[in-house]
Amino acid sequence: MRKYILFFCLLQCYVNAIAQTNSDWAIASYKNGSIYLGQKLSERDGLIKLRLPTSDTITVNRFTGATIYDSNNAVVFSDGKFFLTKGYFWSTNFGFSVNRGETAHLDLLFGQHINPKLDLAIGFGSEFNESRVAGFSFDSQVITLFGYGRYYITSMKPRVFAFAKLGYGFAADESTEGIPREHFGGINAKYGLGVQFASRNKSKFQLTLGHYFQKTSGQESFLDLIGNEIETEFDILIKRLVVTFGWDF
Amino acid sequence: MRNSRHFIYAVMGTCLLFFTQCTEDSGTVEVHYQEATAIYGDMDDIRNKELIAPVREIINPGKLYIGERFILVGEEGEGIHVVDNTNRKSPSASIFIQLPGNREFIVEDHILYAESYYDVVKIDIRNPSQPILLARAENAIQDQFKDSQGKTLIGFNYTDKSVVLNQDDDFYKEIVGDQLVYLDFAENIIPNSAVPSSFAGNSSSQSGTVNRLAKTKGHLYLISHSNMIVIPDNDNFSSQSNQIRNIQEGMETIFPHGDHLFVGSRTSMSIYDLQNEMRPILITEFDHASSCDPVLPHEDVAYVTLRTADFSDCPGNINALLVIDVTDVRDARLLEEIAMASPYGMSIINEDLYVGEGENGLKIYDISNRKKPILKEQHDIEAYDVIVDPTNKNVVFIAGPNGLSQFLVDDEASVFDLQSQLSY
Structure with missing residues (x-):
């Protein structure tokens, strides 16, 4: 019986997952604790333009200390959760x-x-x-x-x-x-x-x-x-x- | 999206079905065990056998007793060989005492007490070559087990068996079933000694450290696995007045000392008070690691050897000589634990404690300070039991793998001069 319960739990997880989609979100995490989550608008020479959920736009530099999670190394979701892929x-x-x-x-x-x-x-x-x-x-x-x-x-x-x-x-x-x-x-x-x-x-x-x-x-x-x-x-x-x-x- | 969802549902469902089908452990177990087949006989025929029989070869030696000019060697389940030791250099068998079912015996004041299946017999051996049966306490040990034809269970034949079993078989249900496959008759009255039978012997001229039979204060005490049988040794030596009491599990050895009985079990040394000889009362129990453990009380101390080994009757990894203070028998205290290799029987000769260490030799401890044995000598003699000659403290009998050897030993116990060997 326990194995069936487990099976349905797994199914439920999947069904929840299937309803969600990810888009080109990125996270910039700074050593001082600041974290910025936004949709990636562009990237040139390591400068990444992010549109924050407040609709503000910021630019972060990939090479100046921030850890960037984006489609190059992660699957990032709109709520800031992510998986690493590299x-x-x-x-x-x-x-x-x-x-x-x-x-x-x-x-x-x-x-x-x-x-x-x-x-x-x-x-x-x-x-x-x-x-x-x-x-x-x-x-x-x-x-x-x-x-x-x-x-x-x-x-x-x-x-x-x-x-x-x-x-x-x-x-x-x-x-x-x-x-x-x-x-x-x-x-x-x-x-x-x-x-x-x-x-x-x-x-x-x-x-x-x-x-x-x-x-x-x-x-x-x-x-x-x-x-x-x-x-x-x-x-x-x-x-x-x-x-x-x-x-x- | 919908097709993808259905595909994943199908994959997960298939996996689950597969998982549930194939999760039983599988394999085989080859089991090696002994199968016992009951042997039935007529106890009247057994009891009416002639006591004295011609000399026969020693095949399966058991208990030993060293008399003044003779040696008794038990033949497991058959009787007792009487060996004339008048000439120490050339001992020779003189007669065979027929006692079917015998394994345990002791000698006290020229009287041989021995068990024979369900009975205990009392034999006068003042003249060892002419023993006289004095009395037989019939069924003193146990009421007879009988089959439907009225025959009496007198033992088991043991056959080595091997069987290969699969996952769904059940060894205990299908092979053992309701049979008492491993149970010796009469609730293991005298199970195989923890000491190899051919080495089990008395450790002194009076009584041994590996005995299940003891006599003191006019009473005979016999221990089984869990029962103590008490038979008063009076003119009316019979089962009419015996007492059988279930007192503790796993008893192995019994040794009388003063007003007490020292009982060794695999996990403890117990001391019983004999104020009422018919009803020994447990007064103290000294627990120790599980092992085979002869007990040898000596004045205010008791020496206990603990022996264990893999693939033995005494599994474990503790081998030691314990020195226990029994000055206050109600409060036995461990004084010392001396590491040993494989201690078997013990004997005290003069101020020395002899400990047979089997194939690891013979160790002799100076016990002039009884509470602090000091290793004095070590000899490369394979010794399973050590027995002193009752008439000459410089003659020591050592039970080894090939027989019983007589040594002339100097006062310092440093030189062992082999006199003869009774081979078996």
């Missing part, structure tokens, strides 16, 4: 499963806005998954290294994107209380859809729903109720729906 970014995300046992994912990415439609990044993370197979519960923890790509389907204020990541999860388990266990990692992947919300600063909040995979294998011993040892050798593909929330900055 440059580098960091992103941190926290995820949890909506349909299977305990799951907690945390990752950190460093990436580049390749163009208004595409971001590419590399990242690492720490992921914990509990999976139940054949009546046994296996806890696995992996450190992941991965490549990541994000394609923006829309360019509205909450913009919808498809994403995918592919990498390797290195087992990071330790024996606990002397119960012997040996875990091996494997391929780590996720793909799905997300929505990112425009803001008036460089930090962007985003929500994603992804289909997650992690291959794991190994040996683990269990003790039954009276302390007898049961040895298992497992080979599992962990699959689940993962909701992630995170920030680009």
Whole structure:
């Protein structure tokens, strides 16, 4: 049921977005805290003419300290919110499963806005998954290294994107209380859809729903109720729906 | 715009459908376990077996007892070998005492007390080559489990099994089901000792640190996993007057000391008061890390070894010798914790504490100050238990992987001169 609610939330975001349009707006942000938002009328030799919402016209110099967000490096909306489309970014995300046992994912990415439609990044993370197979519960923890790509389907204020990541999860388990266990990692992947919300600063909040995979294998011993040892050798593909929330900055 | 909207709706709907179809973890689990098959027999036939049988080979040695001129070696589940040790350089087996189902025994004042399935027997071994059955307390340990034909459960055959299971199988539901696959008969009366059976022995000539059977104040005490059985040792030695009480979980060893019983479990050392011998009362419990832990009380201290290892009966990562002050038994206090490699049985000989460290050798501590053991000697002898000869403090028996060795030891415990080895 939760996944349907999430689906409709995403749809609602999209419908809101579709109703909005952006035009050639630009933002001039000065180090002293002054911010000017206006429609870009022209640009010559770095001098940008902006018509402010008050209908006044100002000229800002791209090379004298102001940070300019315009169609060259951003998608700017009439209310001053924007997305970056050029440059580098960091992103941190926290995820949890909506349909299977305990799951907690945390990752950190460093990436580049390749163009208004595409971001590419590399990242690492720490992921914990509990999976139940054949009546046994296996806890696995992996450190992941991965490549990541994000394609923006829309360019509205909450913009919808498809994403995918592919990498390797290195087992990071330790024996606990002397119960012997040996875990091996494997391929780590996720793909799905997300929505990112425009803001008036460089930090962007985003929500994603992804289909997650992690291959794991190994040996683990269990003790039954009276302390007898049961040895298992497992080979599992962990699959689940993962909701992630995170920030680009 | 409208077409674009429909396209995105379609993409998202398709993704959602796909997501919901394929989110079950998948894979296989190969499970290795022991399957137990019940063995039933006739207890009357078992009880009527001849006590003395011809000498046989030692195959699966269990408990050990060192007598004045003889050695008793338990044959797990079968009986007890009597070995003539008159000539220390060449001990030789003399008879075999048939006690089916036996694993635990102790000797006190020339009387052998031993369990045999559901019974406890009392055997006079003043002449070890001519033992005489004095009494049998039938069903003293537990009422018999019987099958529909009236036969008695006398044990299990264990078979190693492997099975490959898929995601939707359930090992506990489908393979184990309602069977008590791992439960030994009689609620684990004498489960496999935490010490490997071939090494489990008495740690002194009187009583051991790895025993489940003890005798003190005219009563016999036997611990199971969770029960303590008390049998008064009087002329009427029978199950009529025994007491079975569920007192605590996970009991492993019992050791009498003065008016108290020291009980070692995997997580604690407990002291029971014996003012009323039939009803031991718990007076204090000293918790420690989960481990296999023989207890050896000595005057106002108790030495406890904690042993753990991966893939063992005692999983964990703590190996230590604890020195516990029991001057006030109601307020046991840890005095010292000495790091060890893999401590097994202990024994006190003169002013020295011998600790068998298995394949990590033998350590000898000076305990002239009982509360502060000081490492005195370390020998490269694989030792799982150490037992002193009751008639000669300079003769030490060491249970190793290949048998029981007799050493002549100097007063400083620095020279170990091998006299003989009883191989098994």
